[in-house]
Amino acid sequence: MREQLRPLNRWTILSTQVVLTILVLGLWELGGRAGWIDKLYFSRPSDIGMQVAEWVRLGYVVKDVVTTMSETLAGLAVGALVGIVLGIVLASNRFLGAVFEPLLVLLNSIPRITLVPLFILWFGFRFESKVASAIALVLFVVFFATYAGIKDVDPTLVASARVLGATRADVVRHVLVPSALTWIFSSLRSAVGFALIGAVVAEYFGANAGVGYRIQYSEANFNTAGVFAGLAVLMVLVTLVDAFIVRVQRHLIRWK
Amino acid sequence: MSDVQPAIRLTGVSKQFPGGYTALEGVDITVAPGRFVSLVGPSGCGKSTALSLIAGLDTPTAGTVKVRDRLVNGVADGVGFLFQRDALLPWKNVFDNVAFPLVLRKRPAKEIAERVNEWIARVNLRGFENHFPSALSGGMRKRVALAQTLVYEPQIILMDEPFSALDVQTRDLMEDELLQLWQGSGMTIVFVTHDLEEAIALSDEVVVMTAGPARVKARYDVTLPRPRVIEQVRLDPRFTELYRAMWNDLRDEVLESYARATSAP
Numbered sequence: 001m002r003e004q005l006r007p008l009n010r011w012t013i014l015s016t017q018v019v020l021t022i023l024v025l026g027l028w029e030l031g032g033r034a035g036w037i038d039k040l041y042f043s044r045p046s047d048i049g050m051q052v053a054e055w056v057r058l059g060y061v062v063k064d065v066v067t068t069m070s071e072t073l074a075g076l077a078v079g080a081l082v083g084i085v086l087g088i089v090l091a092s093n094r095f096l097g098a099v100f101e102p103l104l105v106l107l108n109s110i111p112r113i114t115l116v117p118l119f120i121l122w123f124g125f126r127f128e129s130k131v132a133s134a135i136a137l138v139l140f141v142v143f144f145a146t147y148a149g150i151k152d153v154d155p156t157l158v159a160s161a162r163v164l165g166a167t168r169a170d171v172v173r174h175v176l177v178p179s180a181l182t183w184i185f186s187s188l189r190s191a192v193g194f195a196l197i198g199a200v201v202a203e204y205f206g207a208n209a210g211v212g213y214r215i216q217y218s219e220a221n222f223n224t225a226g227v228f229a230g231l232a233v234l235m236v237l238v239t240l241v242d243a244f245i246v247r248v249q250r251h252l253i254r255w256k
Numbered sequence: 257m258s259d260v261q262p263a264i265r266l267t268g269v270s271k272q273f274p275g276g277y278t279a280l281e282g283v284d285i286t287v288a289p290g291r292f293v294s295l296v297g298p299s300g301c302g303k304s305t306a307l308s309l310i311a312g313l314d315t316p317t318a319g320t321v322k323v324r325d326r327l328v329n330g331v332a333d334g335v336g337f338l339f340q341r342d343a344l345l346p347w348k349n350v351f352d353n354v355a356f357p358l359v360l361r362k363r364p365a366k367e368i369a370e371r372v373n374e375w376i377a378r379v380n381l382r383g384f385e386n387h388f389p390s391a392l393s394g395g396m397r398k399r400v401a402l403a404q405t406l407v408y409e410p411q412i413i414l415m416d417e418p419f420s421a422l423d424v425q426t427r428d429l430m431e432d433e434l435l436q437l438w439q440g441s442g443m444t445i446v447f448v449t450h451d452l453e454e455a456i457a458l459s460d461e462v463v464v465m466t467a468g469p470a471r472v473k474a475r476y477d478v479t480l481p482r483p484r485v486i487e488q489v490r491l492d493p494r495f496t497e498l499y500r501a502m503w504n505d506l507r508d509e510v511l512e513s514y515a516r517a518t519s520a521p
Contacts (some may be wrong), residue, residue: 163313178347
């Protein structure tokens with residue numbers, strides 16, 4: 001007889017994860033103290049923690065997070081909006097789709113990070129160049145997801161809506177967009193990460209605040225703990241934003 | 257019948273798809289208002305194409321399609337369509353799905369609520385208003401689709417094998433419910449199926465189509481008395497008689513379509 005699959009215990013999973021994390025951080029710390037791991041290059045969890053605490057005390061964390069998040073969210077909002085609208089228009093108009101889709105594929109083949117110097121040339125070291133980098137990364141991800149989501153719609157649903165009296169605009173609103181929503185949301189989750197990459201990388205190039213600036217500044221001063229501390233802050237940020245998006249997604253796609 | 261304006265009239269209708277496949281060839285069908293007419297033919301013979309043309313979802317390559325004496329040009333108001341596949345919007349609950357055609361017609365909210373509640377009650381789905389289609393059985397989803405179509409009171413309803421995905425018992429129930437809803441409503445129904453029994457039990461008239469390209473092979477009037485109860489009507493000797501005659505016509509077509517399907521390169 002086959003063994004019956006018992007449901008996994010949530011607490012067992014969670015405690016295993018906690019133990020694993022402590023184990024890795026503990027080994028890292030121990031290795032650093034014992035001299036097996038070069039502290040100059042790899043720092044130590046305790047130093048990183050102290051660095052974060054120091055930044056909190058100096059008010060840097062709040063200032064940097066606010067700076068980076070406003071760049072990220074502005075880039076995410078504009079990039080996602082343009083991507084969604086472009087996706088809807090190009091997917092629901094066959095002519096425009098045929099003309100522009102290949103061009104967007106072509107543009108998408110440019111590694112977006114290489115555009116950052118161009119944005120700095122255009123906008124200087126200001127807020128705008130960071131937002132532009134975030135947009136450049138987000139737009140394509142969201143566009144292609146929206147486009148694919150709308151192309152993937154069940155043709156029977158469109159035919160049915162038309163017979164029930166839907167105009168073209170009604171079909172877009174009641175059938176195409178809701179149908180693409182699943183795709184759009186999963187793309188938004190990766191888009192958050194991309195927006196942050198865009199903002200942080202642009203900060204590396206030149207800024208006077210932001211998590212990327214803080215990482216770059218630490219690196220320039222051989223402060224490895226500072227680099228890791230910046231990464232830790234980014235990790236927490238993305239996790240929080242992602243959790244928020246998942247909640248909105250659950251609400252909007254509750255029909256599944 | 258000639259003095260009454262037909263609800264639907266197909267004259268010399270052909271439909272060839274890009275790529276060369278001919279679905280319909282020289283089809284003449286006239287449906288009088290208020291009649292229940294079935295189109296029967298082997299699977300994939302082009303019956304569904306005829307419905308798309310009547311609904312205005314597609315255009316014929318030759319011939320004319322008229323609905324209520326008007327040339328079909330795009331989707332017309334007053335025509336309903338029940339699809340073989342599930343066509344409910346999965347992101348709208350039962351109430352919103354039934355309300356959808358009225359919302360599209362921008363009816364006042366109060367009227368929408370009244371009519372939707374009435375139809376949800378008539379298809380026995382009271383209490384399921386807030387359920388999403390994914391939480392309903394196949395039979396229940398069909399009843400929602402039926403309510404969604406009937407709520408805006410189309411005079412003509414086209415049905416493309418609407419019950420073919422249901423189990424036999426549910427199907428009998430749905431057929432009875434359909435007859436009850438149709439009885440005395442004055443609606444014209446064109447019902448596509450490959451199931452002869454279903455066609456005879458429901459219809460006033462059965463049109464037998466040939467294997468693709470579909471042409472009209474024969475027409476039969478079904479004079480069984482109404483109101484009908486599906487499980488009883490099958491025991492009527494006239495039912496068996498009609499079945500035998502139609503099957504005689506249909507058999508050759510089914511065999512040919514089968515032969516083609518199995519010998520295709």
